[in-house]
Amino acid sequence: MAVERVDMGGYTLIENAPLLTRNTLRVNARAKLLAEVRDASKLPELLDFPALRTGQLLVLGEGSNILLTGDIDGTVLAMETRGVHVEQDGEIARIAVAAGERWDDFVRWTLGQGFAGLENLILIPGTVGAAPIQNIGAYGTEVAEFIESVEAWDRIERRVVTLDRTACAFAYRDSLFKHEPDRFIVTAVRFALPRQHALRMDYAGIREELERIGVSNPAPFHVAEAVVHLRTRKLPDPAVIGNAGSFFKNPIVDAAQGETLKRAFPELVAWPGKDTRWKLSAAWLIETAGFKGMRKGDAGISNRHALVLVNHGKASGQELWAFAQHVIEGVHARFGVQLEPEPMVIGPR
Template sequence: MGGYTLIENASLANRNTLRVDARATLLAEIRDATKLPELLDFPAVRNGRLLVLGEGSNVLFTEDFEGTVLAMATRGVQVESDGDSARIAVAAGERWDDFVRWTLGQGFAGLENLILIPGTVGAAPIQNIGAYGCEVAEFVESVEAWDTRARCVVKLDQATCAFAYRDSLFKREPGRYIITAVRFRLPRSRALRTDYAGIEEQLARMGVDHPAPFHVAEAVVHLRTSKLPDPAVIGNAGSFFKNPIVNAALAAQLKQDHPELPAWPQPDGSVKLSAAWLIETAGFKGVREGDAGISNRHALVLVNHGKASGPQLWALAQRVIVGVHAVFGVQLEPEPLVIGAR
């Protein structure tokens, strides 16, 4: 069939970075976004559950998916330059890290702190991906999507996307929008964000006194590879837990009891805490139950040492959540989508 392929009873083991051996009733891989309406009108697709999957770097399957998994495999980048900046439209199926490296090669600034994040461009706005003090929302001009409710293509501007910390309209209305392209506005020059999580120290180690965006990207690559396990080597979904945001009173009490706790005041008066510190201090860094574990390199990362099942990985994640709450009174939340969680 032109523009897409369909596979029944498909394995998803190679389509999620935690390497969970789940299956889907139907796997649809789409290469032409204009074929989406035709694909979605198939009775087997139209009458069942639908899950859109990029590289599977932000999902944990705790059971088989009874429905259609839609994998976006669209490609393409279009640039409209207007001097000091450019509007760049990118197909949803493009790899995020490849796109970031392309922008740096073209002399654009802004995405350097977000290098080496796994996943696709289409998935980036859903989670409002962020790292090292930056979030993708700052650079998203608009998102093109198929609205499954209105059954038409819609263009949603940045405000309509309702971005927040690891959140967006797309997470709040799951299943409604299938992102087909993202339009970014990137400058040629901007103030670099180097004041977060060791970037300045890494630049100093590199001997860089006057950094350009590609220097910051190189520093972030050094930091990420030194702390985070490679999904190609050991199954993981990157940071599994969100940094919790608590009220000022609880944060003040925790800082009084634990002065070394990293904390970042937010504009609304709340305070973001380091989930990694909480997990490590509660004693979970490096913990292993069978093949399910918490990385000994970074306490935020849930890892599959071999053949851990989805339920085994989720059970360990829940144990961490309960343990951190018991010690600190702080409720952690998973960052990935957990399929089948009750």
């Protein structure tokens, strides 16, 4: 099928656009229209097109947190804006970052500037604009802690709005933006990053990795280095095999269910919370249920990490979702625990 491109100044429109290289699970889907936005001020003009006013609109970053189960019979909007603006306020830097900046590039930049806080979130794929939507987290840190506000285009009020941390309603892998996906288009994120911050090293082997690389007095960049080593060893590279990182959320259960499971399965990996609820390790549940390394056709679970759904070659989105459902059903049958996908599943189920 022919692909038509039209440069509109500030954004480019592409008809019948292939999305294979725009999602890290490497699903071979297409979009009826793709809009690549380089200038956020052009959003009102772009969104006034009749096809965008009434049709489906999917905002896409690097596609590292989605599973496409079919073609998009509407518009995919890719924010490709760039820019980082810093305001120093004593020991706190307030940094406004355009939505299209790559997350990992930004984290590495903050470390190079001597800012702390984001070191545990290094090597997470995606864009800055996607970070607050998912409230990305890793190795004991969530991005919400360091977000001061989010700037977005409000499609209902048709204006730019600034939402502070409270208004963003951040929760575990959740936010206002996930609950109102058709309303807000994130255009920039404002961070408040300190120069001094207590390092988080008690999660998933960070201290052991620091010891392994010979660091006894760690700084933020040392913690980042340890996390890079851990992630590289444990998680498959999307450039090598299609995946969207952790596909399943760690389930939250009440204390009674957590204690019952712990009695039945003493090796259960779980973290009792402050509010009497327990967070269970989805990776442990999946591996114990026998799914780590399993595959059906080109869809499967990584043999390196049980949380990671992988595309070994040409699995369709429907095939990947069917395999994920197989895992969810198997874990529920074994443990009575319902797993949920972490990425957004877009299309028919």
